[in-house]
Amino acid sequence: MMQHQFIQLVSVQFKEFFREPGILFWAMAFPILMAWGLGLAFTEKGALVKKVAVVSEVGKDNQQLQQFLSDAIPKPESEASIKTFDQGDLGQLTFEFHYLTMEEAIVGMKRGKMALILVEQPNELEYQFDPLNPEAQLTYLQLTDVLDGKTTASQGAVIKPMTQTGTRYIDFLIPGLMAMGIMMSSMWGVSYTMIDKRSKKLLRRMVATPMGKTYFLLSHLVSRIAISAVEATLLLVFSWLTFDIAIEGSFLGVILIFLSGNLAFTGLAILISTRTDVTQVGNGLINAVVMPMMIMSGIFFSYHNFPDWVIAVIQFFPLTVMADGFRSIFTEGAGLEQTVIPVVALTAFGLLCFGLGRRFFKWY
Amino acid sequence: MNASETVISVREVSKSFKEVKAVQSVSLDIQRGEYVALLGPNGAGKTTLVEMIEGIQQPDAGTISILGKNWKEHSEELHQNIGLSLQETRFIDKLSVMETMRLFASFYGLDQQRIDAVLELVRLTEKKKAYMVNLSGGQRQRIALGIALLNNPKVLLLDEPTTGLDPNARREIWDILFHLKQKYQTTMILTTHYMEEADYLCDRIVIMDSGQMLGRGTKEELLAQYKSGEVIEFAFSKDIVPTQLSGLGQEIEWEEEYRKGKLVVKDIVTDLPVFLARVEQEGWILSSLECRKMTLDDLFVSMTGRSLSE
Numbered sequence: 159m160m161q162h163q164f165i166q167l168v169s170v171q172f173k174e175f176f177r178e179p180g181i182l183f184w185a186m187a188f189p190i191l192m193a194w195g196l197g198l199a200f201t202e203k204g205a206l207v208k209k210v211a212v213v214s215e216v217g218k219d220n221q222q223l224q225q226f227l228s229d230a231i232p233k234p235e236s237e238a239s240i241k242t243f244d245q246g247d248l249g250q251l252t253f254e255f256h257y258l259t260m261e262e263a264i265v266g267m268k269r270g271k272m273a274l275i276l277v278e279q280p281n282e283l284e285y286q287f288d289p290l291n292p293e294a295q296l297t298y299l300q301l302t303d304v305l306d307g308k309t310t311a312s313q314g315a316v317i318k319p320m321t322q323t324g325t326r327y328i329d330f331l332i333p334g335l336m337a338m339g340i341m342m343s344s345m346w347g348v349s350y351t352m353i354d355k356r357s358k359k360l361l362r363r364m365v366a367t368p369m370g371k372t373y374f375l376l377s378h379l380v381s382r383i384a385i386s387a388v389e390a391t392l393l394l395v396f397s398w399l400t401f402d403i404a405i406e407g408s409f410l411g412v413i414l415i416f417l418s419g420n421l422a423f424t425g426l427a428i429l430i431s432t433r434t435d436v437t438q439v440g441n442g443l444i445n446a447v448v449m450p451m452m453i454m455s456g457i458f459f460s461y462h463n464f465p466d467w468v469i470a471v472i473q474f475f476p477l478t479v480m481a482d483g484f485r486s487i488f489t490e491g492a493g494l495e496q497t498v499i500p501v502v503a504l505t506a507f508g509l510l511c512f513g514l515g516r517r518f519f520k521w522y
Numbered sequence: 523m524n525a526s527e528t529v530i531s532v533r534e535v536s537k538s539f540k541e542v543k544a545v546q547s548v549s550l551d552i553q554r555g556e557y558v559a560l561l562g563p564n565g566a567g568k569t570t571l572v573e574m575i576e577g578i579q580q581p582d583a584g585t586i587s588i589l590g591k592n593w594k595e596h597s598e599e600l601h602q603n604i605g606l607s608l609q610e611t612r613f614i615d616k617l618s619v620m621e622t623m624r625l626f627a628s629f630y631g632l633d634q635q636r637i638d639a640v641l642e643l644v645r646l647t648e649k650k651k652a653y654m655v656n657l658s659g660g661q662r663q664r665i666a667l668g669i670a671l672l673n674n675p676k677v678l679l680l681d682e683p684t685t686g687l688d689p690n691a692r693r694e695i696w697d698i699l700f701h702l703k704q705k706y707q708t709t710m711i712l713t714t715h716y717m718e719e720a721d722y723l724c725d726r727i728v729i730m731d732s733g734q735m736l737g738r739g740t741k742e743e744l745l746a747q748y749k750s751g752e753v754i755e756f757a758f759s760k761d762i763v764p765t766q767l768s769g770l771g772q773e774i775e776w777e778e779e780y781r782k783g784k785l786v787v788k789d790i791v792t793d794l795p796v797f798l799a800r801v802e803q804e805g806w807i808l809s810s811l812e813c814r815k816m817t818l819d820d821l822f823v824s825m826t827g828r829s830l831s832e
Binding site: 161162163165166167170173174177178355358359360362363364366367368369522 | 576577578579598601602604606608609610611612613614616617621624625626628629630631669673
């Protein structure tokens with residue numbers, strides 16, 4: 159007797175997956191590379207250099223600024239000079255002053271090379287920058303501080319650097335990347351193979367046999383869970399070795415969110431691919447679903463900076479639920495009872511999508 | 523076994539897509555062990571008719587029953603008893619022949635022994651480890667046929683099983699189907715636009731065009747029923763006035779552009795000399811001359827004004 163059709167269907171999914179080296183790279187290696195790149199960019203904080211454009215006109219010298227710049231070290235081969243301050247626990251603060259005309263300074267701002275423009279006036283200094291740009295704002299505050307001779311923390315304030323595991327940016331990032339990996343893997347993997355099989359007319363050939371349609375759809379879920387598990391494990395092991403990431407809360411909770419997240423996104427992928435047999439249309443549909451969540455669900459940066467009403471919407475996105483769920487376990491040490499709501503929400507969402515997809519699925 | 527048991531019964535079936543009437547009120551009965559060809563050019567409605575019999579499309583009107591069952595109530599049972607191959611199915615590229623067979627065999631709950639037997643039957647045993655993507659067109663059609671045969675179907679429905687294949691590959695498929703007919707008394711419908719295929723494999727031929735059946739029967743019956751005669755085809759190296767051909771045959775065709783003509787005559791032996799005498803008398807110069815029996819293509823052209831291969 160042959161293996162049951164369900165086992166056959168699942169094993170065919172694996173073979174399809176593992177026999178395409180391209181798929182392997184994008185699914186397995188890419189998330190790790192991204193974690194590595196982003197992790198390095200935000201953890202190995204080198205001496206951050208603030209670039210300031212200084213615009214002076216003849217006869218409009220500002221006494222304070224001239225004095226401030228008198229001990230700046232000229233930067234070789236450029237019209238710039240550098241001044242560095244040691245801020246104790248805050249690390250090093252370095253300014254690079256570029257002596258430019260107003261036109262050059264504005265071009266520099268447009269290109270994002272300059273953080274702000276400093277215009278010399280005989281009796282005052284004029285700062286030009288976009289007040290909505292936090293980076294420019296910070297540079298302004300730091301620059302005025304050092305001009306006033308304040309180089310360390312304010313009086314009566316003590317800075318305690320939070321570098322312990324759980325509070326770093328990388329701790330915020332990794333659970334989000336794991337959630338995003340599950341979303342991407344399910345959405346692209348499942349939708350693409352479904353649409354591809356439909357456009358090849360393989361689906362209609364398969365349903366012309368006594369194949370169980372629900373088995374067919376479920377086989378995608380099962381194979382996806384297994385593939386995502388490998389991906390997530392690789393990512394976790396990598397970030398544990400490289401960044402010393404730890405799971406502070408319930409490990410079982412992580413597994414439950416992982417499973418329900420897979421169900422949610424496999425269901426969504428099936429729902430998206432119920433009708434079309436054109437891969438380009440499928441790509442568009444997947445992007446329409448995936449892109450807003452990638453940007454808004456707080457994978458790379460917190461979504462709490464969005465307006466309140468947007469946050470209220472964002473919190474219902476399955477990716478938000480999954481990422482927040484992972485994060486609360488990873489960094490806040492949430493236990494099993496705190497994972498009940500996200501797990502139930504993701505499972506319900508997945509089942510709903512799965513059911514609708516099964517109902518409206520176009521086999522022919 | 524009742525020799526004249528009706529296995530497939532199609533009654534007044536119609537199907538339209540938007541403005542196009544793909545199949546118009548077609549009826550057809552097929553007996554056990556009978557091989558029937560649906561012969562017609564592209565767009566004749568062959569595929570639509572076969573897909574309705576396969577249960578893939580629903581007819582707008584009319585009924586279809588197979589082995590006394592219909593698709594609405596007995597789809598599970600029908601799936602078990604029907605084998606089919608669709609036009610241009612592509613299987614999973616990076617799956618081997620054996621793995622593809624195993625997948626489909628699992629849907630029917632069949633064992634390895636059956637797979638081996640079918641691979642032998644479609645002559646793919648040597649290719650069992652090859653990926654689907656690396657198979658030739660003929661081998662792909664053969665595995666599609668193999669999958670259709672896995673469940674040892676009582677009814678076989680093949681949609682253009684040899685389209686696009688070279689004559690050798692086509693011949694191989696014919697041999698397999700011929701063998702099946704002799705050994706298992708399978709009932710088969712096959713669509714094709716190759717008249718040789720219909721003629722070689724099938725007991726009956728149904729000629730279709732524009733969603734309608736234009737005629738049915740054996741090749742001989744069809745030809746006798748609709749037209750008798752033989753054909754003289756010729757081409758000239760100079761233009762002629764076509765009226766000068768009048769009186770030479772029952773039917774005269776002249777294609778100005780190619781300086782090519784066709785005469786349908788009663789009997790070549792008596793009519794060819796008359797034709798040649800006229801050629802000599804008019805001083806025409808023949809650039810080609812061919813005499814043959816009437817074919818289904820000739821018949822089709824005279825019915826529709828188009829060729830089967832169009």
